[in-house]
Amino acid sequence: MNTRIFLFVPLVLLLLVGCSEPNRRPSLTGLPDTGEPALHALNDSRLRELMDRMNNVMFDRFKTQPELDQERDIYARKMAATATELGSAVDTILTRMPALNLAEGEQTAFRGLAKKLRDEANTLRDQTAHRQFDAIPAPLDQITLTCSSCHQLFRKLKP
Numbered sequence: 001m002n003t004r005i006f007l008f009v010p011l012v013l014l015l016l017v018g019c020s021e022p023n024r025r026p027s028l029t030g031l032p033d034t035g036e037p038a039l040h041a042l043n044d045s046r047l048r049e050l051m052d053r054m055n056n057v058m059f060d061r062f063k064t065q066p067e068l069d070q071e072r073d074i075y076a077r078k079m080a081a082t083a084t085e086l087g088s089a090v091d092t093i094l095t096r097m098p099a100l101n102l103a104e105g106e107q108t109a110f111r112g113l114a115k116k117l118r119d120e121a122n123t124l125r126d127q128t129a130h131r132q133f134d135a136i137p138a139p140l141d142q143i144t145l146t147c148s149s150c151h152q153l154f155r156k157l158k159p
């Protein structure tokens, strides 16, 4: 019992000292760097995993509105760039078509799906450019469907 108190008191003192230092106070954007451990440097991967998960839950929830806005801006810009790239990739897909030895009807289907992909990529690009974020999931789902449709018709999975 006594030994526990002996351990406990210095621990509380340590915490008090730590809290009184202004630059070590936790902020809303993350935990402060506490430097070298004072008592015992634990090394346990499961504990670390748990801590990481806790960290994500904590600081995702406490992100400030400007931070969230900024993240959304970055996300939107990435999405717009990706959509633009996707659109021009379709041109490359179409230049490959003659080499694929498709029958006429197959060519029509292939070209149709490629064009559909380009239209959907353009829609996505325009929506992100106009900051219509709520509308993003719909063209994304459409694009995924178009990818799969073409693969179902034309892509043979390698064994």
Ligand code: HEC
Residues within 6 Å of the ligand: 086, 093, 110, 111, 113, 114, 117, 143, 144, 146, 147, 148, 150, 151, 154, 155, 156
């Ligand atoms: C117009 C038809 C068509 C569309 C649309 C299409 N694909 Fe494909 N894709 C193919 C074909 C055909 C292959 C197989 C090529 C081969 O194995 O030679 C392929 C292969 C792939 C592969 C495998 C590449 C590899 O190295 O084996 C990936 C990944 C892929 N497509 C992703 C996508 C994604 C993501 C989309 C949508 C954004 C998409 N594709 C849309 C026709 C299409």
